[in-house]
Amino acid sequence: MNILRIALDVPLATLFDYLDGGSAAQVGQRVLVPFGARKVIGIVIARSATSEFETARLKSIIRVFGDEPPIPPATLKLLAFCADYYQYPFGQALLAALPSRLREAQPAILSRRVGYALTEIARQGGEELIPKRAASQRKLYAALRDTDALDSAALALLSPGWRGALRAMREKNWVRETTLDQPSATGVAAPAPPLNADQQHTVQTILDGGGDFRVWLLHGITGSGKTEVYMRLLDAMLADNASQALVLVPEINLTPQLEARFRARFPRHSIVMLHSRMNESERLQGWLRAQNGEARIVIGTRLSVFTPMKNPALVIVDEEHDSSYKQQDAMRYSARDVAIMRAKMADIPIVLGSATPALETWHNAQTGRYHLLTLSQRAVQSAALPALRCIDTRPHHAQDGLSQPLLVAMRQRLARGEQSLLFINRRGYSPVLLCGACGWVAPCARCSSRLVVHLRERKLRCHHCGHEQRPPLQCPSCGNPDLHPTGHGTQRLEETLARHFPEARILRVDRDSMRRKNAIKDMTAKVHANEVDILVGTQMLAKGHDFPNLTLVGVMDTDSALFSPDFRAAERLFAQLLQVAGRAGRADKPGEVLIQTNFPDHALFAALQKQDYAQFAQSLLEERKLAHFPPWCFEALLRAEATHLAPVQTFLDLAAREAREIKSKITLYDIARPQMERLKGMERAQLLAQAASRQALQKFLQTWVARLRALPQASKVRWSVDVDPLEY
Numbered sequence: 001m002n003i004l005r006i007a008l009d010v011p012l013a014t015l016f017d018y019l020d021g022g023s024a025a026q027v028g029q030r031v032l033v034p035f036g037a038r039k040v041i042g043i044v045i046a047r048s049a050t051s052e053f054e055t056a057r058l059k060s061i062i063r064v065f066g067d068e069p070p071i072p073p074a075t076l077k078l079l080a081f082c083a084d085y086y087q088y089p090f091g092q093a094l095l096a097a098l099p100s101r102l103r104e105a106q107p108a109i110l111s112r113r114v115g116y117a118l119t120e121i122a123r124q125g126g127e128e129l130i131p132k133r134a135a136s137q138r139k140l141y142a143a144l145r146d147t148d149a150l151d152s153a154a155l156a157l158l159s160p161g162w163r164g165a166l167r168a169m170r171e172k173n174w175v176r177e178t179t180l181d182q183p184s185a186t187g188v189a190a191p192a193p194p195l196n197a198d199q200q201h202t203v204q205t206i207l208d209g210g211g212d213f214r215v216w217l218l219h220g221i222t223g224s225g226k227t228e229v230y231m232r233l234l235d236a237m238l239a240d241n242a243s244q245a246l247v248l249v250p251e252i253n254l255t256p257q258l259e260a261r262f263r264a265r266f267p268r269h270s271i272v273m274l275h276s277r278m279n280e281s282e283r284l285q286g287w288l289r290a291q292n293g294e295a296r297i298v299i300g301t302r303l304s305v306f307t308p309m310k311n312p313a314l315v316i317v318d319e320e321h322d323s324s325y326k327q328q329d330a331m332r333y334s335a336r337d338v339a340i341m342r343a344k345m346a347d348i349p350i351v352l353g354s355a356t357p358a359l360e361t362w363h364n365a366q367t368g369r370y371h372l373l374t375l376s377q378r379a380v381q382s383a384a385l386p387a388l389r390c391i392d393t394r395p396h397h398a399q400d401g402l403s404q405p406l407l408v409a410m411r412q413r414l415a416r417g418e419q420s421l422l423f424i425n426r427r428g429y430s431p432v433l434l435c436g437a438c439g440w441v442a443p444c445a446r447c448s449s450r451l452v453v454h455l456r457e458r459k460l461r462c463h464h465c466g467h468e469q470r471p472p473l474q475c476p477s478c479g480n481p482d483l484h485p486t487g488h489g490t491q492r493l494e495e496t497l498a499r500h501f502p503e504a505r506i507l508r509v510d511r512d513s514m515r516r517k518n519a520i521k522d523m524t525a526k527v528h529a530n531e532v533d534i535l536v537g538t539q540m541l542a543k544g545h546d547f548p549n550l551t552l553v554g555v556m557d558t559d560s561a562l563f564s565p566d567f568r569a570a571e572r573l574f575a576q577l578l579q580v581a582g583r584a585g586r587a588d589k590p591g592e593v594l595i596q597t598n599f600p601d602h603a604l605f606a607a608l609q610k611q612d613y614a615q616f617a618q619s620l621l622e623e624r625k626l627a628h629f630p631p632w633c634f635e636a637l638l639r640a641e642a643t644h645l646a647p648v649q650t651f652l653d654l655a656a657r658e659a660r661e662i663k664s665k666i667t668l669y670d671i672a673r674p675q676m677e678r679l680k681g682m683e684r685a686q687l688l689a690q691a692a693s694r695q696a697l698q699k700f701l702q703t704w705v706a707r708l709r710a711l712p713q714a715s716k717v718r719w720s721v722d723v724d725p726l727e728y
């Protein structure tokens with residue numbers, strides 16, 4: 001059994017055989033192997049006595065990282081399932097799921113931060129032990145007394161003389177060295193509010209459901225107390241000393257507030273955060289601590305769904321409908337769906353939470369595959385639901401994007417010292433640069449999109465490919481020097497508001513203004529400290545924040561989504577508006593939501609006013625049934641792109657022919673161009689396949705994709721398969 005079958009990060013759906021070189025490399029362990037002229041990291045998937053290749057010609061591995069814990073079988077199995085389901089090479093799927101440090105040829109070790117703690121002698125002796133003149137020592141003492149331990153960075157903040165003070169206190173045996181990242185043994189949990197009847201019922205039902213696999217859908221509007229329910233479940237499930245839980249949140253939801261809330265509630269459990277804003281060594285440490293069972297709660301975004309755990313007992317997916325759970329490149333997986341598969345494989349319960357579940361999820365709850373639980377009101381009694389009203393922008397023509405009724409409402413808030421939020425879905429100054437004489441608009445040279453005006457930087461920028469250029473001095477088409485930024489983005493709205501309300505403190509929140517590290521944290525603090533009167537922001541502001549003094553939400557532009565060709569646009573708009581509405585009036589002040597639209601009679605607004613997701617979902621489901629769209633069918637999209645359209649067309653023609661030769665009940669659509677026909681200089685086209693069942697689709701894809709890989713024309717284009725696509 002000296003042959004190792006190894007997964008490598010190469011675009012081939014196969015494992016690679018190597019000799020073990022006499023090592024005791026186990027399944028799941030990392031190895032360094034020669035691959036062509038390179039040395040690459042691989043993962044051992046199996047040992048074998050035979051190879052289909054001549055043993056004499058097999059190479060030996062160079063090194064095994066034998067001190068590292070092997071990646072557990074459950075993680076390998078989950079990734080193998082995903083590679084299969086999403087038609088992606090297993091080796092690439094597996095290696096991409098690892099923290100990047102595990103793709104480097106360095107041993108991964110669990111490191112511990114050194115911390116300092118008071119000794120028992122010092123605690124008992126009290127502050128009187130410390131000489132009166134030793135001010136730095138007194139500061140250190142006071143800080144250490146209130147906690148388990150602090151690291152040197154924390155001590156350095158207390159006093160410039162901390163080094164000397166620490167040395168002196170250690171010599172007297174008042175302070176000892178310890179390791180951090182351990183949960184606090186003495187921590188006192190923040191008090192939990194008594195649950196209301198809905199919450200009580202929910203928690204009890206899920207707990208009564210037992211520890212086996214079951215999918216719960218927790219449906220409740222923002223502020224209905226879903227997070228509180230999650231925490232109660234964690235509390236109950238983690239009472240067992242070894243068990244662990246995985247909590248998935250959308251990227252944008254991972255606010256400092258959420259982390260603080262969990263840490264305050266579970267001071268005795270080690271909590272690990274895993275998201276894109278942390279550095280690679282932090283990610284590795286979090287991963288290792290989840291794997292060895294030390295981290296009891298893992299809170300993370302999409303990619304953390306693959307984090308190995310020793311004793312998983314519960315999975316939670318918050319805002320399960322959020323599109324950030326879908327990976328849009330490489331392996332195009334849905335972290336929500338993978339989480340469900342993971343819970344199924346581990347035979348543990350999973351809770352999906354949302355105010356506006358994805359229609360696919362809702363459908364599953366309606367048909368009884370998932371178990372629906374509802375929180376029907378806001379958790380804080382006095383927090384009334386915001387009143388929702390449309391402002392008809394036909395009579396109330398919006399001069400510079402802002403209608404009179406909205407301005408009046410904002411002025412009221414300013415007078416009362418309350419906060420307003422204006423929600424606009426476009427960052428930048430204005431979405432287009434227009435020539436009034438000939439109608440020319442500045443296009444992106446690489447995409448079929450328009451360049452967005454960023455006035456402050458004096459730049460035109462493509463939000464799809466990142467291309468930047470200076471604005472032309474005159475119209476390239478007719479020579480007219482008078483070019484106008486047209487339409488509204490966050491920057492322009494901010495400027496307009498400053499003109500209307502010169503006395504107001506205005507803060508813009510979008511990707512541009514929040515680029516800095518800690519920018520979100522600072523913004524949150526400012527809003528809480530009432531240092532902001534008006535917030536202008538994109539969807540970044542729609543979720544996860546809790547601003548008690550915010551009583552007005554204005555929504556600027558929705559009409560394009562009302563009539564979008566994308567059949568999911570209405571579902572998304574409803575979710576987005578309900579979520580923004582959730583920002584208003586969370587505490588004891590009633591909130592109001594004003595939506596500017598040319599179509600106030602649209603059915604979507606009626607449902608929104610009643611906050612009636614169920615009815616809205618029902619009508620959408622019926623529409624989709626008639627149109628034969630998901631969830632009434634299952635889809636896969638074959639995308640292809642190249643610098644010229646011809647090879648794309650040829651490849652897709654062949655792909656369509658292959659598909660027709662496979663005996664299946666697949667509906668294959670004609671070759672089509674996506675909404676963005678050109679992107680980053682590439683011409684794009686696609687082929688959509690539909691099936692009545694997941695199984696039928698999977699069976700078809702197995703054969704089809706294998707045949708596609710074998711096509712010589714496949715190497716002439718960039719192509720990919722998107723199973724359960726969300727964008728077309």
Ligand code: ADP
Nearest residue numbers: 193194195196222223224225226227228379380
């Ligand atoms: P969601 O996750 O559905 O948005 P949260 O769990 O964050 O809702 O609850 C909203 C607010 O209500 C939070 O400030 C939370 O502390 C509070 N809350 C939740 N449940 C209760 C309860 N049973 N009693 C009092 N306050 C509660």
Ligand code: ZN
Nearest residue numbers: 435438475478
């Ligand atoms: Zn012109």
Ligand code: ZN
Nearest residue numbers: 444447462465
């Ligand atoms: Zn572009």
